[in-house]
Amino acid sequence: MTDTMQTDAVFHPKPSMxxxxxxxxxxxxxxxxxxGSLVDGILTIGCLALVLYVLNSVLQYTLxxxxxxxxxxxxxxxxxxxxGACWAGISVxxxxxxxxxxxxxxxxxINLAFVTLFxxxxxxxxxxxxxxxxVGASAVLTFPFLAAQLFLGGETSLFHQAMVSVALVxxxxxxxxxxxxxxxxxxxxxxxxxxxxxxxxxDRLHKWVHMGFFGVGFVLAFLYQSSWEFVEVPxxxxxxxxxxxxxxGIGIASALPNGILLALGRRSKMPVIRVFCTSFIELFRxxxxxxxxxxxxxxxxxxxxxxxxxxxxxMVIVAVCLFSAAYMAETVRAxxxxxxxxxxxxxxxxxxxxxxxMALIVMPQALKLMIPNIVGSFIGLMKDTTxxxxxxxxxxxxxxxxxxxxxxxxxxxxxxxLFTASFFFVICxxxxxxxxxxxxxxxxxxxxx
Amino acid sequence: xxxxxxxxxNTPHVASVVSDEVVIELSKVNKWFGEFHVLKDIxxxxxxxxxxxxxxxxxxxxxxxxxxxxxxxxHQEGDIIVNGTVMGTNLKNIDAIRRNVGMVFQxxxxxxxxxxxxxxxxAPIWVRNxxxxxxxxxxxxxxxxxxxxxQAEKYPGQLSGGQQQRVAIARSLCMSPTIMLFDEPTSALDxxxxxxxxxxxxxxxxxGMTMIVVTHEMGxxxxxxxxxxxxxxxxxxxxxxxxxxxxxxxxxxxxxxxSQILAH
Ligand SMILES: Nc1ncnc2c1ncn2[C@@H]1O[C@H](COP(=O)(O)OP(=O)(O)OP(=O)(O)O)[C@@H](O)[C@H]1O
Ligand SMILES: [Mg+2]
Numbered sequence: 001m002t003d004t005m006q007t008d009a010v011f012h013p014k015p016s017m018x019x020x021x022x023x024x025x026x027x028x029x030x031x032x033x034x035x036g037s038l039v040d041g042i043l044t045i046g047c048l049a050l051v052l053y054v055l056n057s058v059l060q061y062t063l064x065x066x067x068x069x070x071x072x073x074x075x076x077x078x079x080x081x082x083x084g085a086c087w088a089g090i091s092v093x094x095x096x097x098x099x100x101x102x103x104x105x106x107x108x109x110i111n112l113a114f115v116t117l118f119x120x121x122x123x124x125x126x127x128x129x130x131x132x133x134x135v136g137a138s139a140v141l142t143f144p145f146l147a148a149q150l151f152l153g154g155e156t157s158l159f160h161q162a163m164v165s166v167a168l169v170x171x172x173x174x175x176x177x178x179x180x181x182x183x184x185x186x187x188x189x190x191x192x193x194x195x196x197x198x199x200x201x202x203d204r205l206h207k208w209v210h211m212g213f214f215g216v217g218f219v220l221a222f223l224y225q226s227s228w229e230f231v232e233v234p235x236x237x238x239x240x241x242x243x244x245x246x247x248x249g250i251g252i253a254s255a256l257p258n259g260i261l262l263a264l265g266r267r268s269k270m271p272v273i274r275v276f277c278t279s280f281i282e283l284f285r286x287x288x289x290x291x292x293x294x295x296x297x298x299x300x301x302x303x304x305x306x307x308x309x310x311x312x313x314x315m316v317i318v319a320v321c322l323f324s325a326a327y328m329a330e331t332v333r334a335x336x337x338x339x340x341x342x343x344x345x346x347x348x349x350x351x352x353x354x355x356x357x358m359a360l361i362v363m364p365q366a367l368k369l370m371i372p373n374i375v376g377s378f379i380g381l382m383k384d385t386t387x388x389x390x391x392x393x394x395x396x397x398x399x400x401x402x403x404x405x406x407x408x409x410x411x412x413x414x415x416x417x418l419f420t421a422s423f424f425f426v427i428c429x430x431x432x433x434x435x436x437x438x439x440x441x442x443x444x445x446x447x448x449x
Numbered sequence: 450x451x452x453x454x455x456x457x458x459n460t461p462h463v464a465s466v467v468s469d470e471v472v473i474e475l476s477k478v479n480k481w482f483g484e485f486h487v488l489k490d491i492x493x494x495x496x497x498x499x500x501x502x503x504x505x506x507x508x509x510x511x512x513x514x515x516x517x518x519x520x521x522x523x524h525q526e527g528d529i530i531v532n533g534t535v536m537g538t539n540l541k542n543i544d545a546i547r548r549n550v551g552m553v554f555q556x557x558x559x560x561x562x563x564x565x566x567x568x569x570x571x572a573p574i575w576v577r578n579x580x581x582x583x584x585x586x587x588x589x590x591x592x593x594x595x596x597x598x599x600q601a602e603k604y605p606g607q608l609s610g611g612q613q614q615r616v617a618i619a620r621s622l623c624m625s626p627t628i629m630l631f632d633e634p635t636s637a638l639d640x641x642x643x644x645x646x647x648x649x650x651x652x653x654x655x656x657g658m659t660m661i662v663v664t665h666e667m668g669x670x671x672x673x674x675x676x677x678x679x680x681x682x683x684x685x686x687x688x689x690x691x692x693x694x695x696x697x698x699x700x701x702x703x704x705x706x707x708s709q710i711l712a713h
Contacts, residue, residue, distance in 0.1 A: 203580040345521050346558035350572040350624060351547040353540075360571060364562050 061085055072408040089412045090419050093403045097416065100239015100394050106231060109150045110242055117143060120171055129181045135174050140253055142167035149225075151246075154232030165221035169214060235311045239394035241423065243313075247395070248385040251320040252378050258321065259328025264358065266333060277329070284326035290387050292319045297391050316388050324381050331373045335366030375435035379428045396420050462691075463500075463654050463673050470497040472628060472659055473518060478527035480513060487513050488524065489683040495628075495661065500654050502670040502691075503663045505680035506706060511663045514680065515630045518661070519550045532627065548576065551621030555633040557613045559605035565592070565616050566601040569623045577624065584623070591619040595649050611642030615649055622653075629653065631662040665710060671695065679703050 022031055034044040065084025067076045076086035090097075099107050120139040123129045145163035149156060156164075177188035184191060192213050193199050193206045238246070265277030284292070296319035297312050304310075339362050347357040367374070389398035400416035403409055473495035480488040487510045495501060503511050516522040517529060520536060520543050529536040531546045560568050569588035573579045579587070592598045595615040597608075605613055614634055621629060631650070635643045647669050654660060654673045664670065670677055670691055677694040679687045679702075687694070687703045698704050 203582070340558075342554060342556050342558035343560065346552075346554065346560070348521060349519055349547060349550075349552040350621070351544055351576040352572060353544065356575050360575065361560055365560075368562065 073410060073412045074408075085415050085418070086412065087415065089403065089409055089415055092409070093399075093416060096240060096403070097396055097399045097419070098240045099242050100399060101237040102233060102239065102242065103231075103237070106153070106233055109153070109230065109233075113147045113150045114245075116146065116171065120174060123174055123178050126178060126181075128185075129178055130187055131177070135177075138170040138174065142170055144250070144253075146171075149228075150230070151238070152233060152235070153230030161222065161225060164225050165218055168221040168225060169217040172217070173214075235313050238313065240399050241396045243388075243393060244385055244395045244397075247313075247317055247320055247388060248382045250317050251324045251381050251385065254321045255324035255328040255377070255381065256332075256374070258325035259332050260363065262325055262329035263332035263336060266329065267336065281326045281329050284323050285330065289320075289323050289384050290390060292323055293387060293391050295319075312391070313393060316391070316393060320381070320385065320388075324377070327377050327380075328374070331370055331377055332366065334373070335370035336362065338369050339366055371438050372435055375431055375438075379431050382428060382431075383424060396423065460672050462671070463651060465498060465500060465654075465675050466657055467499045467675060468497045471495070472497050472532055473661075474528070474530040475514075475517075476528050478514075478517065478524050478529060480517065480522065480524045480526075487683050488517070491527070491683075491685060493678070493685065495659065497627075498657050498659055499675050500660045500673050501662070501676050501678060502674040503661065503678045503680060504665060504667075504670070504706075504710075505686075509680045510683040511680050512632050515552075515632060515661055515663060518628075518630060519547050519552055521552075548624060549626055550628045550630060551624060551626035552630045553614070553617050553621055553632070553634045555636050557605070557610075557617045557637070559613055559617055559620070561605050564602055564604055565597070565608070568605065568616060569620045572620075573623050588619070588623050591622045592616070594622075594652070595619045596645075609642060610638045611645045614638065614642075614646045618646075618649055618653070628659045628661070631660065631664065633663050633665075635664065635666060667695070667710065679706065681706070 022028055035041045060083065062085055065080045067079050067084060067086050067088050070076045070079065070086065070088035073086060073089060076088060080086075095104070095107075099110060102110065117139070120143060121136070123135050124132055129135070142163060145160060146167040149160065149164050173188060180186055180188050180191045186194075189206070189210055190199075193209050196209050198205055198209050262277050262281055265273045266281060268274045268277070293316060296315040300315055301309065343361055343365070344357065347361045352360065386395060386397040389395050389401070392398070394402065397420055400420045401413070403416045404411055404413040406412075471494055473493070475491050475493040478488055478491040479486070491514060493514075503515065505511050513522055517524045517536075518531060524536075532549050534542050534545050536542060536546060559565075560571070563571065566585065566588055569592065570581065570584035573584040573587060574581060589598055589601065592601055595618055597612055597615055597619075600608060600612060600616070605616065608616065618634075634650070635646050638646065643666070647666060650660075650662070650669070651673055660673075662669070662674075674691045676688055677691050678685055679694070679698075681702055687698065687700050689697075689699075694703075695707065698707055
């Protein structure tokens, strides 16, 4: 101990002084980050000039010099000398880029199908609705039949009509369920049981009440849908964004279930299944999608009997499904690898069989871990479907190209491409943001402290 | 380890009602991991209501032995008969045995994506086909028995180690097993949580459950066990009543083990 410290027995803290000027606030931040040195300053000013230049050019092209009404590409060029966009062409070609050559008077069917799909999935985001998995499963399993009926029209088989009826009943049930959940705070199943007075009976009887209501609804729906008379629209005139969404939608919806089965097969103890799944996955992962598409449309018909001559689109959809399943299988397998061995053992020790263990314990955990990767491959697939334009399917990209080859619109290339790109950007950006949201809310947190 | 954490030596031995009905029978069981002979000619007969403590050095095959009883491990030679059902490749038999045998693990192995209550009702609903209401009633009963009914809506990740292990015990009990296997249930716990889990296990013993417990809690063994089994290098070296085992060990290997374990 020194003397000075002994004299200073009482501790007086020094008063806090404000920081030197020019180190805090906007000025401080700019000094530190933008103008730290001479080189920094030059770079900052250079970048600023570049940004302003680009911004100016973009504005000039898209707004200031843009032409909004014209009847041909020539007219556009006459007005703006090619220095601005010709948005007039987009409104002329809009319908083709959305629906391809699908006849105008029937396009409401496509719109109706997509509105139905959104309405079906919407309860997924309603917090008070229970049984979300059932809602999702009902849509994935039965909506395709309804959509096919709407898109194709014409005569269909009895089985198809039955499935369409099931879809109608389930869709209405989902929305009745939303109604009862919000108005009465109970699920549709409970309400039905309550109405019929079975509430205080054995639980096992409730199933029969539900079956009864379903049966009645099914008969009504079947009678209703048999009154439908839709003009047949051949698959060959489908096109535009509609076609893109059909291919990528089916690819995405089938990827997860098929991928899960393949991933389980690859980990199976049965050699035949394991070898088959492993070779399938490795084969499809090592070949570019475009090669698979070419094989599907040019080589597959050679192997099939002459009578079966499936349309190109069917072949392409099958190819995309196989390809996406192989990729998804590897994503799922990575998720499975992350699950602790103890989870399997606990499930087995409690007597769960393999499928129940997978469905109730392992998959929910693995899939939650893999959400970012799963959505990532969905986005990849969405963009990859534009490859079908190379084999001559008129998806949105090929439609965009076709616009510029029309005699009246010769040379009209840039605007349709920009328009297409912005569509993909919006869809993929939304998916990516939504996956980040999912990750934050359910991605493995489990309410951990 | 802890002679004194569970109970002082003078605590009376929990009364046991051992019937002469055999519930588990292992005869000449052999198991290999690849070339490594991990279980060698294991013979063991467990009677209904009997409480057996298994101890032995690390790697002696204790876990492997009890995991063979519910087929988490497959044995290659010998017979295992549980509740009259022969363990074999027949999946039906394995399922039947697993329904009757509960297991508690060293690392709890609760399902992290389900709440405590859902952890407890999952198997009763999906394996025993109980209704949700009935399964929840039973689950709450057992959660009360392990003294954590108020945690039912929480996720396992929000509980302490001791609480998690008690949930794991309740989860097994919800399947109404006739036999409970414990594989070092307190080894992953902090000292102050060990006794809360051991208390639950003592309570279970008092209710007459058949139990096989792999543990190094010698206090628990003295208080609860009807028989103590000492394993080393895949063999059962010695088995005896707790008094004889601790006061009067026969083999030198047992004496050495006891001196090491009681040295702390
Ligand atoms: N899956 C496995 N594959 C190969 N060897 C294994 C496997 N599981 C255990 N073993 C080996 O078998 C031996 C017995 O393991 P076991 O887990 O039964 O020992 P233990 O008596 O429970 O030991 P501890 O007290 O450390 O838990 C050990 O040598 C271990 O390395
Ligand atoms: Mg062990």
